[in-house]
Amino acid sequence: MTQELAPTAPREDGAAPAAGWWRDAVIYQVYVRSFADGDGDGVGDLRGARARLPYLADLGADAVWLTPFYASPQADGGYDVADYRAVDPLFGDLADADDLVREAHRLGLRVIVDVVPNHTSEAHAWFRTALAGGPERAYYHFRPGRGPGGELPPNDWESVFGGPAWTRTPDGAWYLHLFAPQQPDLNWEHPDVRAEFASVLRFWLDLGVDGFRIDVAHGMVKAPGLPDIGRREQAKLIGTQVLPFFDQDGVHEIHRSWRRLLEEYGGERVAVAEAWAPSPERLALYVRPDELHQAFNFQFLTCPWDAEALRGVIDSSLAATRAVGAPTTWVLSNHDVVRHATRLGSPERARAAALLMLALPGSAYLYQGEELGLPEVADLPDEVRRDPAFFRGDGQDGLRDGCRVPLPWSGTEPPYGFGPGGSWLPQPPAWAGLSVAAQSGAEGSTLELYRSALALRRRLRGRGDEELRWLPAPEGVLAFAGRGLGCALNTGDEEVRLPLPGRLVLASGPVAEASGTVRVPGATCVWWAI
Numbered sequence: 001m002t003q004e005l006a007p008t009a010p011r012e013d014g015a016a017p018a019a020g021w022w023r024d025a026v027i028y029q030v031y032v033r034s035f036a037d038g039d040g041d042g043v044g045d046l047r048g049a050r051a052r053l054p055y056l057a058d059l060g061a062d063a064v065w066l067t068p069f070y071a072s073p074q075a076d077g078g079y080d081v082a083d084y085r086a087v088d089p090l091f092g093d094l095a096d097a098d099d100l101v102r103e104a105h106r107l108g109l110r111v112i113v114d115v116v117p118n119h120t121s122e123a124h125a126w127f128r129t130a131l132a133g134g135p136e137r138a139y140y141h142f143r144p145g146r147g148p149g150g151e152l153p154p155n156d157w158e159s160v161f162g163g164p165a166w167t168r169t170p171d172g173a174w175y176l177h178l179f180a181p182q183q184p185d186l187n188w189e190h191p192d193v194r195a196e197f198a199s200v201l202r203f204w205l206d207l208g209v210d211g212f213r214i215d216v217a218h219g220m221v222k223a224p225g226l227p228d229i230g231r232r233e234q235a236k237l238i239g240t241q242v243l244p245f246f247d248q249d250g251v252h253e254i255h256r257s258w259r260r261l262l263e264e265y266g267g268e269r270v271a272v273a274e275a276w277a278p279s280p281e282r283l284a285l286y287v288r289p290d291e292l293h294q295a296f297n298f299q300f301l302t303c304p305w306d307a308e309a310l311r312g313v314i315d316s317s318l319a320a321t322r323a324v325g326a327p328t329t330w331v332l333s334n335h336d337v338v339r340h341a342t343r344l345g346s347p348e349r350a351r352a353a354a355l356l357m358l359a360l361p362g363s364a365y366l367y368q369g370e371e372l373g374l375p376e377v378a379d380l381p382d383e384v385r386r387d388p389a390f391f392r393g394d395g396q397d398g399l400r401d402g403c404r405v406p407l408p409w410s411g412t413e414p415p416y417g418f419g420p421g422g423s424w425l426p427q428p429p430a431w432a433g434l435s436v437a438a439q440s441g442a443e444g445s446t447l448e449l450y451r452s453a454l455a456l457r458r459r460l461r462g463r464g465d466e467e468l469r470w471l472p473a474p475e476g477v478l479a480f481a482g483r484g485l486g487c488a489l490n491t492g493d494e495e496v497r498l499p500l501p502g503r504l505v506l507a508s509g510p511v512a513e514a515s516g517t518v519r520v521p522g523a524t525c526v527w528w529a530i
Contacts, residue, residue, distance in 0.1 A: 022211075022270045022293050022363055023327040025062040026454055027112065029367045031335045032069050032091055033077065034406040037419025044406060045069075046087065046096040048419060050103050052409075055436065059371060060454025063110035065213050065272075067335060069097070070116075073123050075182035077335075077386065077404075079114075079215060080121035084200040094207075101208045110210035112272065117197050117254075118216040119183040127184050131169060139193050140184050141176035141222070142169075150174075155226050157245060158234045165245075176226075178219060178245055188220040188254060198261055205265050211293070214255075217273035217286065221250035239276040239298060247277050255291045272296065272329070280320035287326035294329045294363060301331050305344050305353075307476050307491045314360065318468060321362075328362035333370050339403045342376035348523040351446060351508040352489055355525035356478070358453045359487035361468055366450075369407050372434050373446035376402045377425075384425055401425060410437035452506055453527075460484040460505075460529055473498070477520075486528045493522040502528035 030049055038047030046069060056064055068078035069091040078088070087093050104111045120127055130137040143154035145168065153166035154174050159181075166174040167181040176185045186193050201212065223244035229237075237243060255273070262269045272294035277283040286295040303313045321328045332340040332353055341350040350373060357364055378399075385401045406424065408431040409417030416427060416435050432438065439447035473479040476492035481501075490496050500518045504511075506527040512519040520526055 020293075020327075021062065021110070021268055022272075024361070025110075025363045026060065026358075026457070027063045027065050027363065027365050028056050028059070028061040029065045029067070029334060029365060031067050031368055031404055033067070033424065034404050035368055036407070036409070037415075037421060037423070038092075040419055040421035041090075042415075042419065042422040042424045043090055044418070045090065046092040046100050050096070050100040053100070053103055053107055053109060057107040057109055059451055060458060061109060061366070063112055063210065064104060065112040065365070066100075066114065068114045068116060068215075072121055073182065075121070076180050079116050080119070080123075080180065080183045081116050082121040082123040083125075084115075085203050098207055105208070111208075112211045112213050112270070113204055113209050114215055115197070115201065115204075115212045116215045117186065117188075118219040119177065119179060119185045122182045122184060130175075130184075133171070139187055139190055141187055141226070142173045143176070143226070145172070145174050156228045156230065157226070158232070160235050160238070162235075176222075178216075185222075186220070188250075194254070194257070198257070201258065201261055205262075205269060209269075210267065211262070211270035211272070212258075213272050213274060214258075214292070215274055217255070217292070217295075218247045218251060218275040218277060219245065220254055221248040223248055239278060239302075241278050242282075247275070247282060252285060252288075252291060255286065259291055270294065280316045281323075284320040284324050284326065287321060288324045289326075294327065296331055296334075296365070297329050298331075300357075301333075301337065301340075305349055305491055307478050307489070310356070310489075310491070311470070311478055314468070318361070328360070329365060330357045330360050330362060331365040331367075332357055333367040333403065334365070335367065335404055336400055337403065338399075339367075339370065339374060339376045341370070341373050342378070346523060347373050347375075347446070348509055351449060352491075352523050352525035354450065355453055355506065355508050355527060356487065356489045358457050359480075359482075359485055359525075359527060361482055367403075371447055371450035372408070372436065372439060374405075374407075374431070374434060377405045377428055378402055380405075380425065386425075408432070408435035410435050449506075449508060456505055456527065456529075457485075471501075481530060484530055486530055487525065488518075488520060489525040490520045490522055495519055495521045498526075500528055502530045505529050 033044045035044045036048030036052045038045050069087055070081045071083035071086040071088045072078045072080050087097055101111050126136040126139050130140055144150050146152040150172055153164050157165040159165045160178055161180055165176055165178050168174050177183050178185055227244050270293040273286045273292045275286050275295050283295050286292050297317050299313050303309050317328045341347055344350050380401055405427055406418045411417050412432045414427040415423040439445035469481050471479040474496050477490050477496055479488040486502055488498050497517050497519050500516055504513050509524040511526055
């Protein structure tokens with residue numbers, strides 16, 4: 001069992017930290033394959049990640065979330081799991097996982113690991129036996145086909161990655177896969193599936209992890225009868241309406257059972273849902289008091305750069321989670337979307353958006369490299385791409401590799417300190433000036449902005465479910481205050497002059513302060529202490 005973590009430091013106003021460390025935590029996502037290479041094979045691994053943990057502690061993170069490092073054929077970056085209790089040799093072994101957890105706890109960092117319950121790998125022992133006609137076939141969704149001879153899929157469902165969501169086996173049956181054909185969906189109506197995943201969670205909790213990020217938490221239960229949807233381009237419907245394969249009410253029974261399991265362990269173990277839901281109210285169902293602790297707020301991530309739209313998303317998100325007593329989470333980038341430094345249109349907007357996010361009440365998730373201002377790598381050659389959707393049609397755009405290029409740590413040439421053996425995806429020459437070494441101690445750098453913001457957030461911020469009070473502001477400007485911290489974001493292109501009702505403590509770009517006011521350029525965010 002790993003050591004207990006030290007309590008959270010008191011805030012600047014002297015108030016005691018709130019119960020529930022996750023309610024206002026900053027959680028840093030490590031895409032293991034691209035974070036740091038410890039053995040020189042060009043691929044990030046657990047030893048490399050462990051060696052870089054002091055960087056995350058210095059940055060000011062409260063926890064680290066690790067993407068899957070389990071035994072896997074890597075058809076989908078490790079989200080096709082062959083053995084949930086084994087570390088893939090590409091990333092190390094169980095001893096490396098244990099060492100990482102212990103070192104993280106020594107540094108005051110909690111550790112969240114991915115769990116992938118919607119599907120397994122086709123290489124999982126269950127599925128291999130299922131293909132041979134064994135009783136494990138009931139653990140998956142096997143169905144006869146339609147049409148003469150059963151040559152048509154059982155229904156019209158499409159894979160998120162493109163193409164039909166069904167693949168035919170040599171014996172003529174079809175199996176369901178909402179993602180790649182190498183990722184067969186599990187049948188969560190079967191009690192053996194539920195028992196197995198409870199055992200998997202206990203395995204990692206016993207090793208000492210502090211919680212789980214639940215992949216496709218909205219997907220384990222399918223509508224009875226697997227009905228047709230009746231339209232194409234179904235991937236574009238995700239997050240906009242209830243689909244027969246996503247956000248079914250039955251998933252909540254599973255999450256309640258997992259909440260009970262987590263509460264058997266000490267140390268405030270948590271679970272966060274990767275759940276796409278058509279409204280903030282539907283998403284809030286995942287974080288009711290007897291369910292999960294957090295759910296990613298994708299409405300905020302996908303919100304356009306517009307003050308009115310941002311305020312609407314913030315208000316609706318806070319209202320929905322407050323109604324069930326949960327904190328709201330905020331996120332701008334992750335391993336599945338275009339990095340926000342590119343998506344929002346400029347580095348200045350990205351820096352301003354980061355300060356907005358970190359000022360909001362609740363918990364924030366940072367994706368590795370956003371603190372360096374890394375842009376999306378949009379010009380990767382086709383021959384190096386690994387995203388399975390790239391090789392299929394009518395699904396996701398297949399360009400997720402652009403946000404997964406390995407991090408630049410130091411030096412002036414690739415692989416920029418990532419490891420001694422190159423990097424599995426090519427790094428751009430321009431990244432020499434964006435490395436951790438290049439930005440550390442550099443006044444005005446994005447890295448130092450994040451370090452300052454996280455330090456101030458820890459000292460000034462209230463609890464994760466504090467009230468947010470909107471302040472009067474010109475068109476195109478958001479201004480609000482909470483306990484200890486005020487924030488104003490200028491989404492426009494022109495400079496605005498704003499009252500400064502406190503001590504200016506941070507800005508995402510150059511500002512001028514005079515006579516109780518502050519001049520804020522376009523695409524700039526400012527903080528003041530109250």
